[in-house]
Amino acid sequence: MNMKPNLVPKPTGSPAAFAEAAECLKILAHPVRLRFVQLLLHGRFTVGELAEDAGVPDNVASEHLRLMQRCGFFTSQREGRRVYYQVAEPHLKQLMECVEARFLH
Amino acid sequence: MNMKPNLVPKPTGSPAAFAEAAECLKILAHPVRLRFVQLLLHGRFTVGELAEDAGVPDNVASEHLRLMQRCGFFTSQREGRRVYYQVAEPHLKQLMECVEARFLH
DNA sequence: TTGACATGTCGTGACATCACGAGATAATGG
């Protein structure tokens, strides 16, 4: 009943690692959040600037940014009444380049 | 009230392109489906083989595979009673390498 | 202090995703 075994060595990765990867990809998998990543890879921006660029209300942008801060993608500093966000996760650059190569070019 | 404009040229990408990218990333963002991508980047496998490796019932695996076939990630060929799946989207390789570099190594 | 501005928080309802079980379809061998 069994067939010939697949002789190719199976790639690695614990179930927990796949779960974490899926979690983070799910956070990345939103058009507004993708746009935020792309912008923040090119500089610092405030909540209001990001919101206006993406065409969403400020509080919506704020919630997206909070999400991405919680999983380590972004960090923020308050300067006066504004809050500037920037990229904190170095792998985001290469990951975004892959996404741009496939979908945005 | 206005601050100095951000002189950095803004990166490209239509809203529709971001929406499509987010759609595909969302499909990728599942631990079982990530594992399927990883395995299929190393060879051809049947539904049953993939299901057993991932520890999910066959029908669940079948639904995941159908999803990834619909968005162009995989293709399938029937051989007897078995159905073999393989990678169809060339960018998946580089994308998975990014994910592995960040989460699986 | 007051008022305006920038951001953050919370509750809610609409909608999507998910795993599961039951059953359908397809192919093989006796």
Added chain:
DNA sequence: CCATTATCTCGTGATGTCACGACATGTCAA
């Protein structure tokens, strides 16, 4: 045919995601 194996399909209920409005917090300038 009939039984078995492999895959697929469908309905359902649980859970998660999302945008929105209302409101809270924080900051500054007059």
